[in-house]
Amino acid sequence: xxxxxxxxxxxxxxxxVVKGVNFIGLRDAGDPVExxxxxxxxxxxxxxxxxxxxxxxxxxxxVDMVRRTAEQVFIxxxxxxxxxxxxxxxxxxxxxxxxxxxxxxxxxRPELIAEIAAEFGNQCVVVAxxxxxxxxxxxxxxxxxxxxxxxxxxxxxxxxxxxxRRAESLGAGEILLTSMDRDGxxxxxxxxxxxxxxxxVGVPVIASGGxxxxxxxxxxxxxxxADAVLAASIFHFGEHxxxxxxxxxxxAGVVVRP
Amino acid sequence: MTEPHRPLVAVLxxxxxxxxxxxxxxxxxxxxxxxxxxxxxxADARAVVxxxxxxxxxxxxxxxxxxxxxxxxDAARAAADGGRPFLGICVGMxxxxxxxxxxxxxxxxxxxxxxxxxxxxxEKRPQMQWNRLEISRPSxxxxxxxxxxxxxxxxxxxxxxxxxxxxxxxxxxxxxxAAVEHGQLWATQFHPExxxxxxxxxLQAFVAAAGAP
Numbered sequence: 001x002x003x004x005x006x007x008x009x010x011x012x013x014x015x016x017v018v019k020g021v022n023f024i025g026l027r028d029a030g031d032p033v034e035x036x037x038x039x040x041x042x043x044x045x046x047x048x049x050x051x052x053x054x055x056x057x058x059x060x061x062x063v064d065m066v067r068r069t070a071e072q073v074f075i076x077x078x079x080x081x082x083x084x085x086x087x088x089x090x091x092x093x094x095x096x097x098x099x100x101x102x103x104x105x106x107x108x109r110p111e112l113i114a115e116i117a118a119e120f121g122n123q124c125v126v127v128a129x130x131x132x133x134x135x136x137x138x139x140x141x142x143x144x145x146x147x148x149x150x151x152x153x154x155x156x157x158x159x160x161x162x163x164x165r166r167a168e169s170l171g172a173g174e175i176l177l178t179s180m181d182r183d184g185x186x187x188x189x190x191x192x193x194x195x196x197x198x199x200x201v202g203v204p205v206i207a208s209g210g211x212x213x214x215x216x217x218x219x220x221x222x223x224x225x226a227d228a229v230l231a232a233s234i235f236h237f238g239e240h241x242x243x244x245x246x247x248x249x250x251x252a253g254v255v256v257r258p
Numbered sequence: 259m260t261e262p263h264r265p266l267v268a269v270l271x272x273x274x275x276x277x278x279x280x281x282x283x284x285x286x287x288x289x290x291x292x293x294x295x296x297x298x299x300x301a302d303a304r305a306v307v308x309x310x311x312x313x314x315x316x317x318x319x320x321x322x323x324x325x326x327x328x329x330x331x332d333a334a335r336a337a338a339d340g341g342r343p344f345l346g347i348c349v350g351m352x353x354x355x356x357x358x359x360x361x362x363x364x365x366x367x368x369x370x371x372x373x374x375x376x377x378x379x380x381e382k383r384p385q386m387q388w389n390r391l392e393i394s395r396p397s398x399x400x401x402x403x404x405x406x407x408x409x410x411x412x413x414x415x416x417x418x419x420x421x422x423x424x425x426x427x428x429x430x431x432x433x434x435x436a437a438v439e440h441g442q443l444w445a446t447q448f449h450p451e452x453x454x455x456x457x458x459x460x461l462q463a464f465v466a467a468a469g470a471p
Contacts (some may be wrong), residue, residue, distance in 0.1 A: 001429040003387045040454060045388055045410075070279045074286065076410060076452045093276040098452065120275055121312025123384055123412045173412075174386060204386050227382060257388040257408045 003255050004221045005045035005228035006245050007206060008235045010035060012081075014053050015061030033068045039235070040073050042242040045257060047073065048101070048176070048230060051081030052151075063095045070096020078126055080176075089116045093124060101126040101176055104149040107156055107163070110170055117171030126206075127172040131160045131193055132180045145193055152180050160193070161200050168201045175201060176230065179209040186212025186233075194224030206230050214240060214248035221254050264290040265469040268303035271295050272324035275311035280347070283451035287461035289468065295324050305342055305468035306333040310349025314374070314415065315361025317349045327367065334369040337443035343467045344443050348413060351438070351445035360415045370438065370445075371422055374415040378431030383414040389428040389436075389448075397425040397439040399446075402463045403456055409436070409448040410457070416447060442467060 011018050016030040036047050049069070051062050066079055079092050080101030089100045106112050106127055116125050130152045131145040145160035164175050177197050179190035189207045198205040207226035211217060211234055220229040234240050246256045267284050271277055271293040284291035284307070291307075294300060308330050310317045321327045334354060337344035346354050355366045358374035366373075377383050391407040393400050400407065411428065418424075419433035423440040427433045428448075437446045444464060450457035 001389060002381070003389055005387055067278075071282050074279075074283055074452065074458060075454050076412075076449075094278065096276065096278040096282065098276070098279065118316075121316075123311060123386065124275075173384060202383055204382050204384075227387065257390075258406075 001255060002227070003257060004226075004249060005206075006043075006217065006242055006249070006256065007046045007048055007228055007230045008039045008044050008242060009048040009050060009208070009230050009232045010236075011050050011052050011232065012062075012065065013051075015065050018052070032065055033072055036069050036073045036077065039242060040075050043246055043257070044075065044242045045228070046075055047077040049077060049079050050101075051079065053082065063091055066092050066095040066097050078176075080126070080128055084112075086112070086115045086119065089124075090119070093120055099124050099126050099174070101128045103128040103130065106167065107147060107149050107158065110166065113167055113170040113172055117173070122171045122173035122203075125172050126174045126176050127164075127167040128176040128178065129160060129164060129167075129197075130178050130180050131190075133190070133193070145196075148180060152183075161196060164197045164201050168203050172203060174204045174206065176206045176208060177226075182210025183208075185210050188212065188216040189220040189224050189226075189229075191219055191224035194220060194226050198225040198227070204228060214245055215252075217245055218249055218252040218254055221249070222252070263469050264288060265304040265465060266302060267291045267305045267307060267465065267468055268300045269293050269307045269309060270300070270321075270326050270330060272317075272320045272326050274317055274320045275309070277309055280307070280309050280451045283458065283461055284465065287458050287465045289461075289465045295326060297329060300329055300333070303342075305464065306330075306337075306344045308334070308344070308346045308350035308353065310347065310351075310353060311412075312349065313360060314349060314352055314358040314366075315364040317353060318361070318364045318366065321353065331367050331369060334367065334443055338369065338441045340441045342442065343464060345464050346445035347451070348447060348449055351447055352413075352415065352417070354443075354445055355417055358415050369443070370417070370440075372418055374417050376415055377413075377434065381431040385411045385413055385430050385434075387411060388453075389430065391426040391428055391436055392433070393426050395425050397437070398467060399437060399439050399444050399460060399463055400426065403459050407456060409446075409450065409453040409460075411436075411448045413447055
């Protein structure tokens, strides 16, 4: 039985949650640990904490945040952002993270995937891919997708399907696939992209980028064939609870943990 | 005056993976949980936990390198005979068997009969998701949780659902062994320490068994 996962994503800058968070009854809406515990209580299947700290002096807060999260949250959580070496990964996993997500550093040096997997197991390694549709052949629509790095600023020339396959062969346990074309649009996942990757690799694929409604979550699973759906704003702004998301998925015939 | 009783639970630390979250979960469940490779401390503990993540062969190598393989076998056999409780988690369950298709050149601990096979090719591997358990017979482990029981799995290999002592299975391209119980020997293919409130209840049942006179 394939059971879809619903994964809220928190963007964290220097140990504080950024992007609006609109929960009632939180003592500190900027505390990632309190929010993580709240999502856990609401029925989130996993959590992704994405560290977007720009300054190097803010970085030390990440390990502390992971340690505090591990003390209070008893569902799996992934930490991503700025992980460049096995040492970085080790520090975060030892602090209590269940998985690390690598992106730019894995494109720069793909062996990083194999190195983390060798020490901690494939299940610890999430390879995050930021994808944008190629537009050269505008007459026939997009011709595949290209991998971007550095938070989506830098094109790599890599084909998304090829890179996903390579990442899997190096030891990725999961692919976190973000459509840059859809991210922030609230138009729904790029289900064509998601399905293309999910049908290529044998490991689970998390769809990301574009969720604006609960129906989009359904489409990510049924049309995009994703194993998990990640969303940020629909949860953070109090529009929907994770519980509502699950009820909607269940009503649409998608199997989820209640 | 009596102190609240927190039984000493030895979580075998043989240098693999991240054990901190497991330790935290056992503490949350009421144990005095220690990550240790110290035979004296393990001998003093009221219960023993064998965790494990990653490849079967790598875990077996690390367990042997830490000189904990015989400690684990003795503790697991004693638990099966009704002695102090023992819990294997994920690859810690898998290592209790005779071997695994994942690492054919490595022997397992051989406490349980059978070998692990790869999950069916019709499914994504690893199974990395929550799944609902089918409780196949009454057990201490599941005595305190209500059906349906949802728990978190991460694995690509599994023991036979028809094997001895299997008390719960899940459906993943066919039935998969999810938990075994034999005397006081318990093992779970899923991660109770990552299975939210349900997982904590299961760990509490284990800690209660550890604390029983």
